[in-house]
Amino acid sequence: MKKLYIAGPEVFLVNAREQMDRKAALVRQYGFEPLCPGDLDIPAQKTKKAFGLAISKVNEGMMNAADGVIANLTPFRGQWADVGTVFELGYMCALGKMVAAYTNVASDHYQRTLDFYDNQITEDAKGYRRGPDGLSLEDFEMTDNLMLDGGVERRGGIVAVHAAAADEMYTDLTAFEECLKFLAERRDERDEGMRPEELDASNDD
Structure with missing residues (x-):
């Protein structure tokens, strides 16, 4: 089963776990395995910086293990996408993974x-x-800086845009699900084009 890393600023929400669980459930509905920041416990560290570095290491490990990413580029604490999410999207583009992104703000x-x-x-x-x-x-x-849209679209991904209500900016999953549908279709098209022995091998992922 293909794994998707779920990148976005939801980790900062008051109901962060609830929102990530909603996303994870949708990911499973589309036949992927979700990998979400916060899924793994981080051991206590001696300093705040060491704890931050430990979180970074765990998240990079999950991205390395993932087959693709859906990045939430909804503006966060300003006019632009969350910088951590931007790093994660760029990281996955550089690794040649499946990429898709979305925003819940219609203005470009x-x-x-x-x-x-x-x-x-x-x-x-x-x-x-x-x-x-x-x-x-x-x-x-x-949607955002040209390197973000360009990085996604030049790798065959999409940047989905949905105008969410102000109080649902970080909880509306309409565009997120559009990304899931797109990646599921890409996966199915690729699998249909495989020879039987290749398809069997891919199912072992």
Whole structure:
């Protein structure tokens, strides 16, 4: 059975375990085995930094063991995706795993940057739009930074977008399930194209 690592800022929610369990149940419905941050106990460490490093090591171990990832890129504590999730998505892209991502906010990266600058944007002589700090803006009609959308889509994945209600921004699983459907279809198409002996071998995963 293929394993999916579930990346996202849900670990910071008050009901983090409940939300991860909801995701894990959906993952199983689609025939995958879920690997979620927080699934494994972390032994006590001598310092806070050592504890943080231990969490990082465990999460990397789960990603190494996974066949793919679904990353929640819903803006977190600001206008952009959670930085830990961004690292995990990049890590999985680099390993050549199956990748999919989603956001529960409909506005794209450019619109959220405009909001960040309170629409105080100027255009320079070369046509670049810049904020009051002089920094230029990305405008590529993408969910987040171009390297995130690009990394997912160039590897055959999807970035699903769903406009969730404000009080369900981190709990609405509509786009998450869209990613699951997509990855399940990719898995099934690949399996259907295998020779019988290859399919038998894959079932041993």
